[in-house]
Amino acid sequence: GAGVSQTPSNKVTEKGKYVELRCDPISGHTALYWYRQSLGQGPEFLIYFQGTGAADDSGLPNDRFFAVRPEGSVSTLKIQRTERGDSAVYLCASSPGSGGRTDTQYFGPGTRLTVL
Amino acid sequence: QQPVQSPQAVILREGEDAVINCSSSKALYSVHWYRQKHGEAPVFLMILLKGGEQKGHEKISASFNEKKQQSSLYLTASQLSYSGTYFCGTRPLIQGAQKLVFGQGTRLTINP
Numbered sequence: 001g002a003g004v005s006q007t008p009s010n011k012v013t014e015k016g017k018y019v020e021l022r023c024d025p026i027s028g029h030t031a032l033y034w035y036r037q038s039l040g041q042g043p044e045f046l047i048y049f050q051g052t053g054a055a056d057d058s059g060l061p062n063d064r065f066f067a068v069r070p071e072g073s074v075s076t077l078k079i080q081r082t083e084r085g086d087s088a089v090y091l092c093a094s095s096p097g098s099g100g101r102t103d104t105q106y107f108g109p110g111t112r113l114t115v116l
Numbered sequence: 117q118q119p120v121q122s123p124q125a126v127i128l129r130e131g132e133d134a135v136i137n138c139s140s141s142k143a144l145y146s147v148h149w150y151r152q153k154h155g156e157a158p159v160f161l162m163i164l165l166k167g168g169e170q171k172g173h174e175k176i177s178a179s180f181n182e183k184k185q186q187s188s189l190y191l192t193a194s195q196l197s198y199s200g201t202y203f204c205g206t207r208p209l210i211q212g213a214q215k216l217v218f219g220q221g222t223r224l225t226i227n228p
Contacts, residue, residue: 004157031214042118042203042218043158056215091157095214102165104148105205105216107157 002026004108006092012114013082021077021111025094032075033093033105034067043091043107049075050097082115089113117141119206121219128194128226136189136222138204147180147187148205148216151198158203161189166209191224199226 005024013019025032031050035043045059049069057067064082069075079086089112093105119140126134138147146165150158164180164187175192191198201223205216 033215035218040221042221043205043216045215045217048214050214056213059215102146102163103214104160104163106160107150109157 004092004094004106006090006108006111008111009109010112010114012116014116015082015084017082017115019079019082019113021079021090021113023075023077023092023094023108025073025075025092026106028096029094029106030072030097031095031103031105032069033095034075034077035091035093035107037089037091037110039088046077079113082113084115087113087115118217119204119219121202121204121222123222124220125223126225128224130196130226130228131193134191134194134224136191136202136204136224138187138189138206138219140185140206142185142206143209144180144182144185145207145209145213147178148207149178149187149189150203150205151200152203152221153200194224194226196226196228199224 007022033048034046037043047067048056052072064080067077089110091110093107095103095105119138122137148163149161152158178189180187201221203218203221205218
């Protein structure tokens with residue numbers, strides 16, 4: 001089956017603009033995660049959805065960042081008034097969502113966001 | 117708090133062995149190991165659960181020392197395809213916590 005897909009693969013925008021990043025999880029996975037990865041660093045947690053609801057948004061850096069998952073499948077990460085410091089690779093992951101000890105997260109290829 | 121990985125980088129010749137360590141200051145529920153090649157998604161390797169178990173995957177195995185909150189990834193008889201950056205992702209022992217907290221990564225280079 002298909003893995004996690006993310007669009008666009010690259011996004012270049014100007015400081016102050018609004019961007020949307022899309023994630024299509026593995027079919028049937030109820031849990032969805034957004035991470036941000038800066039150059040030379042490990043992924044940094046942003047937000048976690050179980051179904052349609054955000055179960056943990058403790059990683060969102062500020063109120064310019066917002067994510068939705070209205071139908072419990074596709075998710076969109078929205079960034080308002082982008083800043084140069086937002087430049088990074090935004091990774092999406094999904095898991096079966098059992099919440100059990102072996103619930104494994106599978107990552108998509110990421111969206112590389114560059115804010116000029 | 118981010119787990120600490122060591123070493124930060126290692127260069128091997130094909131066929132040599134490597135050990136990558138991941139240490140946390142917090143009690144852990146599980147440790148997840150991933151490999152990421154440049155410009156690609158992190159690929160899941162294995163998960164180690166609270167209980168001090170050891171797992172294997174081809175010539176890659178790992179252990180989890182619950183007392184030390186430390187996991188080690190062992191790569192034996194390394195192949196060129198093992199090159200990449202290895203990350204440990206830790207799940208804290210907190211009710212309901214699902215997020216992974218990743219280390220800074222260990223860059224592994226395998227030369228022929």
